[in-house]
Amino acid sequence: xxxxxxxxxxxxxxxxxxxxxxSGLSLIFGVMRLVNLAHGxxxxxxxxxILFIAGKLGLDPFVAALCALPLLFIVGFALQHIxxxxxxxxxxxxxxxxxxxLSIIIQNxxxxxxxxxxxxxxxxxxxxxxxxxxxxxxxxxxxVLTLLSAIAVIVLLNFFFYHTALGRAFRATSDDLEIAxxxxxxxxxxxxxxxxxxxxxxxxxxxxxxxxxxxxxxIGPARLxxxxxxxxxxGLGSFWGTLAGGIVLGLAQTVGAQxxxxxxxxxxxxxxxxxxxxxxxxxxxxxxxGSGA
Amino acid sequence: MTLLQTRRLTAFYGDFQALFGIDATLGxxxxxxxxxxxxxxxxxxxxAIAGLIRRPADGVLLDGKPIGSxxxxxxxxxxxxxxxxxxxxxxxxxxxxxxxxxxxGRRMAGPWSLDRVYSLFxxxxxxxNSSTPILSGGQQQMVAIGRAxxxxxxxxxxxxxxxxxxxxxxxxxxGALPQIKAEGTSVVLVEQDIVQAMKAADRVYxxxxxxxxxxxxxxxxxxxxxxxxxxxx
Amino acid sequence: MDDGEPKPAxxxxxxxxxxxxxxxxxxxxxxxxxxxxxxAVAGRNxxxxxxxxxxxxxxxxxxxxxxGYAGLISVGQQAFVGFGGYLLFALTLLGGIxxxxxxxxxxxxxxxxxxxxxxxxFRLRGAYFAIGxxxxxxVYRLAFAQFKSLGGxxxxxxxxxxxSAVPGIEWVKAVLEVRTPAxxxxxxxxxxxxxxxxxxxxxxxMLRSRRGLALGAIRDHxxxxxxxxxxxxxxxxxxxxxxxxxTGMVGALIYLQKARISPDAAFSVLDWTAYVIFIVxxxxxxxxxxxxxxxxxxxxxxxxxxxxxxxxxxxxxxxxILVMLFAPRGLWGLIAERxxxxxxPIRRRLVACRRDRNS
Numbered sequence: 001x002x003x004x005x006x007x008x009x010x011x012x013x014x015x016x017x018x019x020x021x022x023s024g025l026s027l028i029f030g031v032m033r034l035v036n037l038a039h040g041x042x043x044x045x046x047x048x049x050i051l052f053i054a055g056k057l058g059l060d061p062f063v064a065a066l067c068a069l070p071l072l073f074i075v076g077f078a079l080q081h082i083x084x085x086x087x088x089x090x091x092x093x094x095x096x097x098x099x100x101x102l103s104i105i106i107q108n109x110x111x112x113x114x115x116x117x118x119x120x121x122x123x124x125x126x127x128x129x130x131x132x133x134x135x136x137x138x139x140x141x142x143x144v145l146t147l148l149s150a151i152a153v154i155v156l157l158n159f160f161f162y163h164t165a166l167g168r169a170f171r172a173t174s175d176d177l178e179i180a181x182x183x184x185x186x187x188x189x190x191x192x193x194x195x196x197x198x199x200x201x202x203x204x205x206x207x208x209x210x211x212x213x214x215x216x217x218x219i220g221p222a223r224l225x226x227x228x229x230x231x232x233x234x235g236l237g238s239f240w241g242t243l244a245g246g247i248v249l250g251l252a253q254t255v256g257a258q259x260x261x262x263x264x265x266x267x268x269x270x271x272x273x274x275x276x277x278x279x280x281x282x283x284x285x286x287x288x289x290g291s292g293a
Numbered sequence: 294m295t296l297l298q299t300r301r302l303t304a305f306y307g308d309f310q311a312l313f314g315i316d317a318t319l320g321x322x323x324x325x326x327x328x329x330x331x332x333x334x335x336x337x338x339x340x341a342i343a344g345l346i347r348r349p350a351d352g353v354l355l356d357g358k359p360i361g362s363x364x365x366x367x368x369x370x371x372x373x374x375x376x377x378x379x380x381x382x383x384x385x386x387x388x389x390x391x392x393x394x395x396x397x398g399r400r401m402a403g404p405w406s407l408d409r410v411y412s413l414f415x416x417x418x419x420x421x422n423s424s425t426p427i428l429s430g431g432q433q434q435m436v437a438i439g440r441a442x443x444x445x446x447x448x449x450x451x452x453x454x455x456x457x458x459x460x461x462x463x464x465x466x467x468g469a470l471p472q473i474k475a476e477g478t479s480v481v482l483v484e485q486d487i488v489q490a491m492k493a494a495d496r497v498y499x500x501x502x503x504x505x506x507x508x509x510x511x512x513x514x515x516x517x518x519x520x521x522x523x524x525x526x
Numbered sequence: 527m528d529d530g531e532p533k534p535a536x537x538x539x540x541x542x543x544x545x546x547x548x549x550x551x552x553x554x555x556x557x558x559x560x561x562x563x564x565x566a567v568a569g570r571n572x573x574x575x576x577x578x579x580x581x582x583x584x585x586x587x588x589x590x591x592x593x594g595y596a597g598l599i600s601v602g603q604q605a606f607v608g609f610g611g612y613l614l615f616a617l618t619l620l621g622g623i624x625x626x627x628x629x630x631x632x633x634x635x636x637x638x639x640x641x642x643x644x645x646x647x648f649r650l651r652g653a654y655f656a657i658g659x660x661x662x663x664x665v666y667r668l669a670f671a672q673f674k675s676l677g678g679x680x681x682x683x684x685x686x687x688x689x690s691a692v693p694g695i696e697w698v699k700a701v702l703e704v705r706t707p708a709x710x711x712x713x714x715x716x717x718x719x720x721x722x723x724x725x726x727x728x729x730x731x732m733l734r735s736r737r738g739l740a741l742g743a744i745r746d747h748x749x750x751x752x753x754x755x756x757x758x759x760x761x762x763x764x765x766x767x768x769x770x771x772x773t774g775m776v777g778a779l780i781y782l783q784k785a786r787i788s789p790d791a792a793f794s795v796l797d798w799t800a801y802v803i804f805i806v807x808x809x810x811x812x813x814x815x816x817x818x819x820x821x822x823x824x825x826x827x828x829x830x831x832x833x834x835x836x837x838x839x840x841x842x843x844x845x846x847i848l849v850m851l852f853a854p855r856g857l858w859g860l861i862a863e864r865x866x867x868x869x870x871p872i873r874r875r876l877v878a879c880r881r882d883r884n885s
Contacts, residue, residue: 035656035657037601037653087851092597092599092652092653093850094851094854095653096653097803097846097847097850098846098847098850098851100803100846101846101847101850102843104800104843104846105840105844108836109836111836112840165393168390168394171385171386171390172394174385175383175386176381178345179377179383180383181369182365182366182369182441183366183369183394183395183397183440183444184366184399184444187366221660224657225657225660225661228657229661232654262671262672265664266665266668266669266672269668270665272661273646273661273662273665276646276650276658277646277649280649280650
């Protein structure tokens with residue numbers, strides 16, 4: 001019984017990490033209809049940036065991440081401004097293939113700079129700290145922090161989107177690109193700002209990725225798939241839906257692992273496929289257009 | 294004094310030429326109407342002025358200065374606002390948010406604010422927090438006009454604001470025009486409803502297949518002239 | 527309106543083959559003959575080397591058909607490569623079936639499995655479809671890693687009893703005076719050549735058929751095509767299933783030749799999707815000539831640059847991005863536009879000619 005309770009708890013906590021992965025993807029797709037195939041690799045890149053800053057300046061990963069966030073914002077802004085804005089338009093192929101090429105470049109660039117060695121963000125005692133929840137279940141501090149951060153990020157994103165002028169501009173741009181320009185909105189700048197913001201969210205996700213598990217240049221694509229699955233399961237157009245999707249995915253994985261540890265990832269994928277077949281628009285869709293499903 | 298002027302304005306959709314050299318003027322404080330059959334190029338004309346489609350750099354002049362190479366979002370900041378055909382409200386935004394986003398590119402302080410728009414169209418005040426798709430056609434049109442006004446435009450371009458509306462609602466909407474004009478805004482009306490257009494405008498232009506077929510003051514034009522200009526001989 | 531003389535009547539006919547395409551046909555026959563006879567004169571190294579571009583071209587033509595014509599941008603074709611490969615191993619090792627027979631069987635089964643796969647992934651569109659295919663490929667990979675009888679996560683090798691059961695080895699050994707391993711390679715070479723040519727013919731026929739017209743319409747403007755009565759779903763499904771079948775056969779051949787399989791290798795995104803996409807993008811999407819040009823370029827790059835490891839891949843990625851941004855029709859697109867060239871006569875041209883009333 002305890003085993004199952006444990007699996008469920010771990011699943012929810014894992015969902016927090018996946019929700020963090022997914023929020024950035026959801027943000028980008030929401031604002032500019034761009035699916036970034038390099039999303040997972042950007043998370044890994046961010047993790048290496050944090051690692052580098054932490055190492056060079058002798059900082060705790062949390063502090064290093066804080067320092068990395070403005071840097072990541074600039075990276076995102078520049079990436080969109082210089083490269084990705086050129087790919088947006090009516091045709092599907094350019095953004096897909098360019099971000100795919102970007103994925104390869106980032107993976108191999110990291111490989112060249114940092115080698116294929118497994119890395120970890122070391123944070124001292126907090127890594128192994130845990131507390132008991134009762135019922136024989138113990139949870140690690142880091143996983144709980146991950147989930148809390150995911151919730152905080154989503155609350156902040158919702159606040160930003162629904163209670164600020166810039167957020168309003170994001171939503172208007174997402175609704176109707178042409179008319180948004182008539183409001184005095186420089187849509188290309190909006191896209192660049194959105195990507196910058198997405199990289200900040202990615203940075204937070206990367207911090208917890210690196211704290212929870214080992215990472216190396218090659219694990220990007222798998223993170224993309226988890227992020228994508230969380231978004232689809234949750235349904236497009238809602239950040240809370242993305243959290244729900246992440247948790248469902250996390251639960252599917254940990255429950256599957258209970259049957260056989262080798263089945264963890266496969267269970268997640270299968271749960272995604274089941275949701276896709278039965279509820280193609282996701283569990284909590286909010287998007288008004290049908291793109292994606 | 295000429296506020297806005299188009300000079301040999303051309304416009305293309307891909308290979309298809311929609312406008313063949315339009316020369317038109319708008320004086321400060323004036324209201325002009327553009328009439329013509331479907332596909333005559335009226336909406337294209339407004340889009341060209343607003344910067345939504347490519348046009349020659351000196352095809353459109355504001356205060357005598359060419360603005361044809363500017364992006365749409367810069368044009369708004371210069372004081373030209375378009376109420377697009379079909380309203381095109383933002384479905385993710387409430388009524389009030391639609392109005393507020395209109396003020397995003399506000400060029401400078403001016404007479405129009407949320408309060409002022411609500412006093413122009415009181416029915417919107419009660420619905421400020423509702424989403425826009427559920428509003429009636431007339432209410433949506435009011436939001437669209439209010440949204441454009443929020444940028445404090447010197448020139449308001451209205452693309453078929455009577456489309457799909459019942460006569461009594463059209464009268465309501467056009468009833469708001471005098472107040473808009475009183476604040477100093479010059480208005481360009483694209484209309485299929487010729488009667489309404491002639492009543493509201495100081496001057497009329499008639500388009501036919503991308504060309505100007507007639508221009509003049511409403512009182513000076515005969516029915517025959519308009520008929521011929523509208524449909525062609 | 528009328529001038530006195532009646533003008534000669536104008537007639538129209540539809541022409542597909544131009545002068546360039548007729549010349550190409552002759553050249554292609556010549557090239558095919560030369561390639562088929564190559565094992566008689568070339569060393570084992572060349573023969574082994576050429577198998578790679580043969581099957582990469584086959585994969586590229588399939589991906590191009592999917593993405594360039596049917597608008598199905600798949601990042602998961604490795605699912606069928608690996609599936610075909612594993613089927614070959616399963617059919618020969620566990621089923622005792624002859625290896626050469628197993629190849630078309632693998633293709634058939636791949637096409638069959640493509641049906642439920644399509645049912646699932648077709649629920650997604652555009653970029654989400656792309657990632658969806660990737661997820662499916664991962665499911666295939668993880669599923670096959672569970673089969674202990676096929677080596678589980680680490681994979682397995684083809685038993686010598688299977689590799690030596692490839693028909694024709696004795697004949698080749700006798701006629702070309704080579705030893706068994708070389709004979710095996712030569713047979714693989716011919717099978718690869720046959721698959722490549724077969725794929726080219728298959729793609730060509732598909733594009734020339736009515737279905738091909740439908741595909742062209744879908745590629746250019748899907749909504750309009752639907753309005754004209756093109757059954758989008760059925761057409762896309764047909765293309766998806768057919769290319770899955772071909773891809774499966776290619777996968778079976780690849781792993782017959784390699785004689786060793788593992789889930790990570792068989793379902794590798796890099797080998798079976800990234801390289802394929804690179805080939806099609808560099809060569810030119812949406813044409814049959816493009817992938818051929820792309821394969822040649824890629825083959826040369828692999829020969830000379832692959833040793834540079836990560837830098838080579840960075841170069842590929844960068845090149846792909848640059849081509850996508852600045853020459854989206856690829857190298858062949860640039861050439862074809864310059865010289866108005868088409869080698870594969872799949873486009874129909876309306877030719878008008880005046881004919882004298884009396885002739």
